[in-house]
Amino acid sequence: MKLHDARTATSLGRWLGLAIAVCFVTGVTSHYLQHPPDWLAGSLPSRPAWGYRLTQGLHVASGIAAIPLLLAKLWAVYPRLFVWPPVRSAVHALERLSIAVLVAAAVFQLFTGLLNIVQWYPWPFSFVPVHYAVAWVLIGALLLHLAVKAPDIAAHWRARSPGTLALPAEDAADRRSLLLGVGAAVAAVTLTTVGQSFTPLKRLDLLAPRHPDYGPQGLPVNRTAAAARVTRVDVRSWRLTVAGPRPYELTLDELRALPQHEVTLPIACVEGWSKSAHWTGVRVKDLLDLADAAPGAGVRVVSLERRGAYRVMDMGRGYAHDPLTLLALRLNGEVLSPDHGFPARIIAPNRPGVLQTKWVSRLEVS
Structure with a gap:
């Protein structure tokens, strides 16, 4: 030939x-x-x-x-x-x-x-x-x-x-x-x-390493709580710390008592899989407003995770003040599972999955 x-x-x-x-x-x-x-x-x-x-x-x-x-x-x-x-x-x-x-x-x-x-x-x-x-x-x-x-x-x-x-x-x-x-x-x-x-x-989807429906709460997970060495969170002692011009702390019950918002956003992973899900939580912009953050302020998000390249994540003002960006407490109508970031995690639009920080414990106004 x-x-x-x-x-x-x-x-x-x-x-x-x-x-x-x-x-x-x-x-x-x-x-x-x-x-x-x-x-x-x-x-x-x-x-x-x-x-x-x-x-x-x-x-x-x-x-x-x-x-x-x-x-x-x-x-x-x-x-x-x-x-x-x-x-x-x-x-x-x-x-x-x-x-x-x-x-x-x-x-x-x-x-x-x-x-x-x-x-x-x-x-x-x-x-x-x-x-x-x-x-x-x-x-x-x-x-x-x-x-x-x-x-x-x-x-x-x-x-x-x-x-x-x-x-x-x-x-x-x-x-x-x-x-x-x-x-x-x-x-x-x-x-x-x-x-x-x-x-x-x-x-x-026969040859891909992920199926979009397989995982806790109907959503795949790349990094589990066990892999991140996040042990069972004691809700009674957990606090969300917001550091800013007017710093404050919130318990999980106090966080749940704030106005809750619902959004449908995808988790899109760098490995190529993605799926949309229904999220409920508090808008990050509302949490920044409570801390008297400047209108153009960004935020640094800190996880309970002790190690990992994405344990600390910086979020620019475009994401931080977008009304779709939540500190999510619920996924598809259910309380977040440990592998999906209980007690709270970030979900934001047009954002890589590795930057949708799980097990959030601290927000720092930048």
Whole structure:
């Protein structure tokens, strides 16, 4: 079969490039929502409420779809990777080096990203900063590769390019079969995993590590109370401390006696799963008002959890003063279970799940 050619590589490369572009843009969006620089932290948007659910769902879905596309692309071009002599000139050496960086970065990103969605980390480095840094290496190497290969890509972009010979009928049929097979593989892995975030397809959620309906109170949990080492909370001694110009403390009964508000918001996890739920609690903006917080003040949220990268969470003014942002006490009409953050947790719109702090004990006006 004459399928290890530029036309096949270009056809697969269009799909792969689109998947990587979507994955990169949504991944950078996710990173800045989780770890905003100081100049951006106070102005992150809290709307649309479903924004993070959409972008992170697309990020994981496009990353999974890119795996069969990358394998097919490498299959189409691998004979060219082993030509002899391996280096013919300085320019050729730089071209091959850029391809090596591109392939290595793509394999690394997709491999580590896939393991991240199942929460398995068999490496000694911190996933988030390394994954973010290599994403920029990948996109830079991809842009360089596109620039170098632009003439070849342009020549083979269309099904029938001027000045090129048509394939024999049997080879053209083989190419169509290959592309249909790759498309079917992409569709299969997408349909059997995307239901973890796109709940209308949850019945097809066969290969995803999470099902949106499985978990206490009908909502999945990534980090349990036991994993966070939060023991049974003594309600009689628990207090919510609000530190501000006029600091105060509230017992759980006093917190329940404040005006309660109901919202429907999704929990959207960085691993790709998400689901909307019904939450009841006190608006964070009302708690800040009781502390005489300035209109543009943010808030630092502190958990009972003793360890963990997200034990302390800073919330900018856009989130803190959004009427949908609650210190939630109930989930789907029931008191929060320990794994969902009893006695109180944060729920806010357009917010990564790791920043929806559970087991809240303290709010500090910033």
